[in-house]
Amino acid sequence: MPVLEVKNIKKSFGKTDVLKGISFSLEKGEVLSIIGSSGSGKTTLLRCLNFLETADEGTICVNGKEIFDSVSHKNLTENEIRDNRLHFGLVFQSFNLFPQYSVLKNITLAPTLLKRGTPEEIEEEAKGLIERVGLSDKTENYPCQLSGGQQQRVAIARALALKPDILCFDEPTSALDPELTGEVLRVVRDLANENRTMIVVTHEMEFAKSVSDKVIFMADGVIEEYGTPQEVFLNPKSPKTRSFLKKDIETNAE
Amino acid sequence: MSFQQVTLSLAAGFLENCRLFFETLLFSIPLGLIISFGSMSKFKPLSYLVKVFVWCIRGTPLMLQLFVVFYVPGLVFGVPMRDRMMAALIAFVINYSCYFSEIFRGGIESIPKGQYEAGQVLGLTKSQIFFKIILLQVTKRIVPPMSNEIITLVKDTSLARVIAVGEILLAAERFAGKGIIWPLFYTGAYFLIFCGGLTLLFGFIEKKLSYFKA
Ligand SMILES: Nc1ncnc2c1ncn2[C@@H]1O[C@H](COP(=O)(O)OP(=O)(O)O)[C@@H](O)[C@H]1O
Ligand SMILES: [Mg+2]
Numbered sequence: 001m002p003v004l005e006v007k008n009i010k011k012s013f014g015k016t017d018v019l020k021g022i023s024f025s026l027e028k029g030e031v032l033s034i035i036g037s038s039g040s041g042k043t044t045l046l047r048c049l050n051f052l053e054t055a056d057e058g059t060i061c062v063n064g065k066e067i068f069d070s071v072s073h074k075n076l077t078e079n080e081i082r083d084n085r086l087h088f089g090l091v092f093q094s095f096n097l098f099p100q101y102s103v104l105k106n107i108t109l110a111p112t113l114l115k116r117g118t119p120e121e122i123e124e125e126a127k128g129l130i131e132r133v134g135l136s137d138k139t140e141n142y143p144c145q146l147s148g149g150q151q152q153r154v155a156i157a158r159a160l161a162l163k164p165d166i167l168c169f170d171e172p173t174s175a176l177d178p179e180l181t182g183e184v185l186r187v188v189r190d191l192a193n194e195n196r197t198m199i200v201v202t203h204e205m206e207f208a209k210s211v212s213d214k215v216i217f218m219a220d221g222v223i224e225e226y227g228t229p230q231e232v233f234l235n236p237k238s239p240k241t242r243s244f245l246k247k248d249i250e251t252n253a254e
Numbered sequence: 255m256s257f258q259q260v261t262l263s264l265a266a267g268f269l270e271n272c273r274l275f276f277e278t279l280l281f282s283i284p285l286g287l288i289i290s291f292g293s294m295s296k297f298k299p300l301s302y303l304v305k306v307f308v309w310c311i312r313g314t315p316l317m318l319q320l321f322v323v324f325y326v327p328g329l330v331f332g333v334p335m336r337d338r339m340m341a342a343l344i345a346f347v348i349n350y351s352c353y354f355s356e357i358f359r360g361g362i363e364s365i366p367k368g369q370y371e372a373g374q375v376l377g378l379t380k381s382q383i384f385f386k387i388i389l390l391q392v393t394k395r396i397v398p399p400m401s402n403e404i405i406t407l408v409k410d411t412s413l414a415r416v417i418a419v420g421e422i423l424l425a426a427e428r429f430a431g432k433g434i435i436w437p438l439f440y441t442g443a444y445f446l447i448f449c450g451g452l453t454l455l456f457g458f459i460e461k462k463l464s465y466f467k468a
Contacts, residue, residue: 088375089375097372098387099391100466142465143466144467
């Protein structure tokens with residue numbers, strides 16, 4: 001049984017149809033990369049999965065349980081919506097750490113408010129996560145004292161602290177200076193090696209190629225191409241995919 | 255008239271200013287927050303109504319509002335305002351909550367959407383997001399404009415004199431009526447000292463909140 005099954009997700013803003021029927025599924029431990037030019041709807045798709053946007057049509061099932069259905073969604077209480085969204089975690093392009101809290105408190109805040117354990121357990125676990133993202137010496141620092149790459153690693157630890165079934169990344173390195181992308185991608189790669197289920201929207205083609213089990217190429221709100229990295233990167237069927245990959249190689253060569 | 259007598263008499267007047275000041279703050283800060291929520295409401299009729307109200311209050315002199323609150327109940331409804339201080343307090347609270355509401359609105363709207371969304375995806379409730387994430391960031395941002403407004407309030411309290419609240423300037427005027435002019439200038443010292451204290455306090459708060467950038 002797939003961990004995640006997304007069926008026919010549609011979303012429009014006013015007259016613009018941004019998602020025109022997205023369906024895919026994801027097995028436990030798989031890493032799915034989503035690539036595509038900007039404006040193709042990648043962020044909107046992740047936001048629909050995390051309920052930051054409400055899809056107009058479609059269903060989302062996690063572990064066989066339907067957690068979203070465009071028809072019945074509006075009948076859910078806020079509590080039910082919150083429980084459902086906790087199947088997912090989201091790491092934002094712009095980190096969105098809480099500036100007034102230390103690294104440790106950024107990570108413990110949500111588990112504490114959600115009563116996920118005793119304060120000692122939560123802190124213990126948070127420190128373990130901080131160590132995993134390589135920031136043990138920054139535990140008591142504030143976000144403004146960290147580089148972008150360090151902030152993004154804290155954001156990853158913060159998302160992990162709630163143990164989501166599926167962790168989503170929206171271009172986690174796009175807001176970073178080139179020399180800082182490596183440290184963040186390394187953390188994501190480690191998570192992939194631990195068999196975490198993840199969806200990564202990225203412009204880092206080499207990374208997508210080497211880390212993912214499945215790749216989706218999105219164009220104009222539809223899945224233009226879907227397959228293993230070999231299939232999508234080495235043998236793309238769609239002309240749109242081919243021209244996208246070609247452009248990417250050209251821009252990188254410049 | 256001895257210096258000591260004048261000092262005491264002015265102090266008694268200034269006590270009224272202080273009372274008006276603290277009570278205005280006590281009521282207008284929460285009321286201002288409520289008004290700011292009203293003006294940010296997604297229910298358009300409410301937000302328009304609130305905005306028009308704020309426009310009227312900010313667009314007319316506080317002195318006029320004092321007169322309205324003091325005279326209208328008696329002249330129009332036949333129930334004269336007996337308590338002058340109460341009338342002054344009502345006018346001040348309405349006036350200052352409108353000013354504060356605009357500061358709060360600006361502060362709240364300046365917090366990036368990402369802060370709310372980060373809270374949402376972490377499964378926090380709306381009130382947890384507001385109180386645990388947004389509020390302190392807003393506080394930090396509004397300290398400078400609030401300190402301006404609050405220092406203005408200190409001096410505005412002497413406007414209550416126009417409906418004969420026995421505040422410090424009224425006390426000093428009585429001396430002037432008897433031909434003693436210096437107590438009038440002396441009142442400035444009370445305001446200066448009080449505002450000096452507030453300036454130190456706000457500087458302290460700003461420094462306290464300088465450990466993070468928001
Ligand atoms: N809240 C919104 N309101 C209106 N249009 C939006 C909104 N969010 C996204 N869009 C539009 O949807 C399209 C897809 O955006 P997005 O999902 O951010 O694409 P991507 O992440 O692939 O660059 C864009 O044309 C964008 O302008
Ligand atoms: Mg995007």
